[in-house]
Amino acid sequence: MNADEIMIASAITLWKSTVSRADKIFAELSESDGSQRVAPGRNRIVYLLGHLTAVHDAMIPLLRLGDRIHPELDDVFVKNPDRAAADLPTFGDLRNLWENVNGHLLVLLQQGLSAAWWAERHASASEEEFLINPTRNRLSILLSRTNHLSYHLGQIVLAPRASGGS
């Protein structure tokens, strides 16, 4: 591998290991654990799972790799904050969507894309914005979404377990 390929592999490897870490954390939580808040008055784990799934799904068009699988998640999980009253999918159903989205995305990410491809602008930067700031590229999306996942994982591990479990 040349330096380009090694750098790209490093970014994808960290993405994969962070998603795997999340998978393990989510797998150990019951439906009632999912209803726990990460701190008093803050997001429920089930909300964060939906939020992360929506944000990862949105990476597909942002990387200009095609259409989203679950655009319907944005209304509840991106455009609106967590509200106890909101009628959310179950934790189990969201976990299926989570795996589905990440599985699909990983196939797209691992198709041997070149450094030139990764260094191109992402879909939410215009040609003009990208000329001024070339860090508004596809690799930056991958790196920032890996960080976004880490940020929320740090929170999820702090949530108390539901008493009694399910």
Next chain:
Amino acid sequence: MNADEIMIASAITLWKSTVSRADKIFAELSESDGSQRVAPGRNRIVYLLGHLTAVHDAMIPLLRLGDRIHPELDDVFVKNPDRAAADLPTFGDLRNLWENVNGHLLVLLQQGLSAAWWAERHASASEEEFLINPTRNRLSILLSRTNHLSYHLGQIVLAPRASGGS
């Protein structure tokens, strides 16, 4: 900029913006806020500040960029977990060390290092380990430490403020 330079700039930009975000969060906390735990029974913010400072300081030799500035931090903040009894530096003193370490590190990171340099092995991988797994390189250290910071920032923002402040 060519694709290499754009990818490296993307990684450094995310590092800088994550450290800036941390700076802002820490700047808004009083000495007594620093003594708050991120969740019941979990780390105090002052401990996490020391931990992050030690981990960033350790990046200098890990990237093979020279010697650490504050190796003395490891004993309390890396080798040992947070203990209420431990005699920690003040939050204010640690914030000075934090700024010092990050400032020094940023100068080193921004000296125009090449893709070939970033793709070389980091100091805790042997030549043999690196041949088997080329993602054990310097760029991976920068990416994973950015994620590590995001992970703990997600936690720090959940800590309750100290009643009364200071």
